[in-house]
Structure formats: C-alpha cells, structure tokens
Amino acid sequence: EKGGWPSFMKKEVSEQPEAVAKTILGRLHDGSVVIPELEAFGDTALQGIRRITVVACGTAAYAGLVAKYAIEKWARVPVEIELSHEFRYREPVLDDTTLVISISQSGETMDTLMAVKYARANGAKAISICNTQGSTIPRESDAVIYTHAGPEVAVASTKAFVAQITALYLFGLHLARVRGTLSAAELAVEAEQLQAVPDKIAEVLEQAEKVEQLARWMADTRSVLFLGRHVGFPIALEGALKLKELAYIHAEGFAAGELKHGPIALIEPGQPVFVVVPSPRGSAELHSKVVSNIQEIRARGARVIAIAEVGDAAVLPFADEVLRIPLAAPLYEPLLAVVPLQIFAMELATAKGLDVDQPRNLAKSVTVE
Ligand code: M6R
DSSP: OOTTOSOHHHHHHHTHHHHHHHHHTTTEETTEEOOGGGTTTOHHHHHTOOEEEEEEOHHHHHHHHHHHHHHHHHHOOOEEEEEHHHHHTSOOOOOTTEEEEEEESSSOOHHHHHHHHHHHHTTOEEEEEESSTTOHHHHTSSEEEEOOOOOOOSSSOSHHHHHHHHHHHHHHHHHHHHHTOSOHHHHHHHHHHHHHHHHHHHHHHHTHHHHHHHHHHTTTOOEEEEEEOTTHHHHHHHHHHHHHHHHOOEEEEEEGGGGGGTGGGGOOTTOEEEEEOOOTTTOHHHHHHHHHHHHHHHHTTOEEEEEEETTOOTTTTTOSEEEEEOOOOGGGTHHHHHHHHHHHHHHHHHHTTOOSSSOTTOOSSOOOO
8 A cells, every 4th residue: 555655666765764673673682683583594504604695686686785895894704796597597606605695575586586496406505585475585595584674566676675785784793793703892883883774764865855856857867877886886786777767767887996997988068977975984095086086077077966975075066966865884875875866766757757666667576587
C-alpha cells in the first residue's frame, strides 16, 4: 500500500532511516556486533577465510563495492566484487578458504542464484544478504543475514541498498571482532557511527525540496555524469544507474581519478556533472584531489553539482550547486550521499511524466539468466 504517497519509490526513499535502524536492531550490543544468524556458521570458519568474493547484480553489486572499503579496512581480508553473471562463466578460483557473499534484495535473481550454486559446488562457503524472507538464494546458502528494509515494491532499489550496506558493515564488524583485527574500543566507535546513520539520513531527507527543484530545472537534460572517489565512486555508479533506469537519460559514473585517463574529453560547456566530495576531515588528500577535479571540469565549462558535507567551503567557488550532507566518518558518507541522487532521478523522471515505480523494460526481480 502506498499509504498516501504519490509513488512506492517516494515512500521507500522516505523509509530509509527505518530500513537502516531495523537492520541494525538486535545486532549491536554494548558497542559490539553480534550477528546471531552467523552462529551456525561458526567463528572458526570465519577465522579461516582468506578471501571474500561478493556476487551480485545492479544496485546490490554497488552496495558490495561500498562495503569492500569497510571490510578490508576492518577485517584485513581481501574483498572482490563480481557481477554474478560474469563470475559464473569464467571458472573462478575457489576453495574452502573463499567466502562468497551474495547480495540480493529479492533473493530470486537467477544470475546470483546460479553464482551461489556454482560457488558451493566448487568448495566455497556462501553467506547471503537478502531482504526477502523465505526466498531461494538464502535457502541455497550456508547462512543468511537478512536486511530488514521491509518490502521494496518500486523497481528502482533504494531502501534495500542502504540496508544492504548496513548489513555488510555489521558483517565486517562481526568479522573484525572474530578475527581480532579491531579492538573493543575501535568496534565501539564504529558501532556508534553506524547507529547515528538513521537520524542523519532523516536530515538529508528534510532537504529534499532543493534537489526536487534542481531536478525540475534539469528536466530537459540529455546526459549527466557522476564522479566519486573511494566510497564515493560506487555512489557515482549508483547515481548514474538510478537516472538511466528511471529517467531514461544517458548517465555515466566514473572514479574521479579516471577523469584524465579519458572521460574528461566528454566535458563540454553546460555538461552537468554531479561530484560526490569526500569529507576534508576524513582525508584532506582525497578531498583536495576531488576539489582539483572539480576545478578541471569547471574550467572546461561543466555545470557542477557538488554533494559535500556541511561546512565544506572549498567547493563553493567552483560548484554551481551544492547539496549538503551531515558530518559523518568517511565510511558512512555513502549512506547519506546516495539519497540526493535517488531523489534527483525520481523527481526528474516525474517531471518528464514517467512512471517511477515501473520503468519501461524492467522487472523488479530478474528470474531469467
Ligand atoms: O533483487 P536483486 O537485489 O538481486 O536485484 C539486483 C538488480 O536487478 C537490482 O538491484 C537492479 O539493478 C535495480 N533495478 C536497481 O535499481
């Protein structure tokens, strides 16, 4: 039921604080993470893991890309992200020290299901991150960590995405505790940061009007680029995917560092470019590199829309628009920065008179290979 909202998507975007909070519920205790669903899996098995391969498609794969930064940092295990359909058909190297984590909102995506079956048949252990109780992928896995985003009806994934990142972060902290790579004090700091996310997403949602207005002004746009670095890179990819699928606009996301390796040639006067700006408090070096990128594209006439934390004044001289997100530690910024991009795509599609819940040619769950 839409419950008075104009679309399921708008309702689901607004439910993101709850989606994160409910996914955390019962898994954080006194500053430490315990995922009861992993008990059956066993700490010894988690201590023996040498490598994690994430298999997923679309937005779920971008959630995996965000989490790679956190899991590698916290648990010191290499993490690779594979699109399920690419993984399955290239004879990947697998053994019992490889943990395969599948991510799927529906739990029915055929490509991901086949990747999980393949991984297990070839000796790997499989954990799934899933939003749908009783669906097929969890049944085919050794363990499941459910996201508690509630039913997601709109074809474009929004609240499931933030819940997937949350579940993966909880997993990363659980793994770091079991492997002893983070101290109790460090775990408590991360737990506190994660628990602060729902209120911060709510703050971003309160500023929706500015993004909506921008989307309406840009309703005739034919191409939009998205740049990000570090955890902002997968958010750039996600922003582009949302715009493609909802508004049928050509959109591409790039790692900001790639700009001079090719994509900068695309910049011509008037080209809109969203830039996800990392916090200067998190890394002054990354921040200044992204600000330089903004200067480079601005000098070539790009119309820059920066997503930057509150108080970051360095972007002001070069950005045409600045969308603000609350202060957060760098690893938690993606959960905030994605929200204006979701709203932008949704509102631009609405301004074009399109059906945001059911975009053309797409299905909510892709049950064929
Ligand atoms: O149900 P799943 O999470 O396995 O679906 C994966 C993708 O098909 C899905 O995220 C798709 O990319 C969305 N339409 C993106 O908004």
